[in-house]
Amino acid sequence: MSRSNSVHYPAYLSETLGTLILLAVVVGSGIMGEQLAQGNTAVALLANSLATGCALFVLITLFGPLSGAHFNPVVTLLSAWQKQLTWSQVPGYLIGQVVGALLGVALAHGMFDLALIQQSTHIRTGGPQWLGEITATAGLILVIQCIATRGKLELTAACVALYITAAYWFTSSTSFANPAVTLARSFTNTFAGIAPSDVAGFVMAQLIGAGVGGGLARCLHGGKQ
Numbered sequence: 254m255s256r257s258n259s260v261h262y263p264a265y266l267s268e269t270l271g272t273l274i275l276l277a278v279v280v281g282s283g284i285m286g287e288q289l290a291q292g293n294t295a296v297a298l299l300a301n302s303l304a305t306g307c308a309l310f311v312l313i314t315l316f317g318p319l320s321g322a323h324f325n326p327v328v329t330l331l332s333a334w335q336k337q338l339t340w341s342q343v344p345g346y347l348i349g350q351v352v353g354a355l356l357g358v359a360l361a362h363g364m365f366d367l368a369l370i371q372q373s374t375h376i377r378t379g380g381p382q383w384l385g386e387i388t389a390t391a392g393l394i395l396v397i398q399c400i401a402t403r404g405k406l407e408l409t410a411a412c413v414a415l416y417i418t419a420a421y422w423f424t425s426s427t428s429f430a431n432p433a434v435t436l437a438r439s440f441t442n443t444f445a446g447i448a449p450s451d452v453a454g455f456v457m458a459q460l461i462g463a464g465v466g467g468g469l470a471r472c473l474h475g476g477k478q
Contacts, residue, residue: 261342264320268349269356271316272324276357276437277364278308283444284365297444298421306418313410322410325431326350327390327463328397335467347433354437362441373439373446377426378454385426386458387465392416393430394466399473432456 279301286300313322321338323329329346332338338346359369393416400412420428429435429447435456439449447455 261345264342265345265349267316267320268323268346269353271312271320271322272350272353272433273357273360275305275308275312275324276354276434277360278304278357279434280358280361280438280441280443280445281364284361284367287444298427301444302418302421305421306414309417310410310414313413314407317406317410320346324350324353324433325393326433327394327431327459331394331398331463331467350433351436354433355440358437358441362443367443370440371442371446373442373448375442375446375448376451377447378451382426383454383458385424386429386455387462389420389424389426389428389430390459390462391466391469392420392462393428394463395470398467398470402474426455426458429455430459430462432459435459 282304283297283301286297286304290296290300312324316322316324321328321332323332323346326347329338329343329350333340333343362369362371393413396412396416397409400409403409417428417430420430429438432455435447435452438445438447439452
């Protein structure tokens with residue numbers, strides 16, 4: 254391992270562990286919610302959204318000082334574009350996020366005695382859902398970029414957690430807003446899943462949303478992002 258990589262190792266491990274736990278929460282709470290809801294989708298979604306929001310607050314607070322707590326490739330890419338992160342760090346972040354996400358799905362399956370790797374059959378596609386993902390991701394990036402300028406990690410953690418909890422409910426896509434999360438959720442045929450054929454459409458919408466959110470934040474802060 255090079256000296257440069259060893260210096261950044263805690264950040265890469267932070268991104269891996271944080272994304273792993275996030276996906277375990279997203280998928281696990283979806284499974285538990287669906288089991289307990291007895292067919293009531295609204296109750297299952299409520300359980301899923303609240304668990305995810307709570308986890309995000311804890312994870313951002315815990316791992317923020319180590320890596321910035323991105324857990325999301327679009328956040329990482331935008332950070333590198335804005336020179337808040339070096340491009341040499343980006344591969345380590347992205348690999349950690351994707352590997353962590355896949356392991357988190359497998360962990361959730363293992364806890365509920367399901368096949369560790371599955372293929373989702375949950376169809377999520379079409380213009381309204383893509384618009385939902387653009388909206389969800391743009392809002393997430395806007396929140397992160399604007400709140401983070403105040404330099405208070407706990408405030409950022411709280412605002413991101415609250416926004417994602419809300420976005421579960423007001424977006425047609427239930428707010429994936431994260432390419433690594435989207436890819437990993439194609440490997441679970443549970444409440445949180447997405448069919449593999451629909452992943453590309455969601456990821457493209459997320460990239461567009463990230464650009465929109467980043468542009469809006471830049472305008473609001475007078476080009477100081």
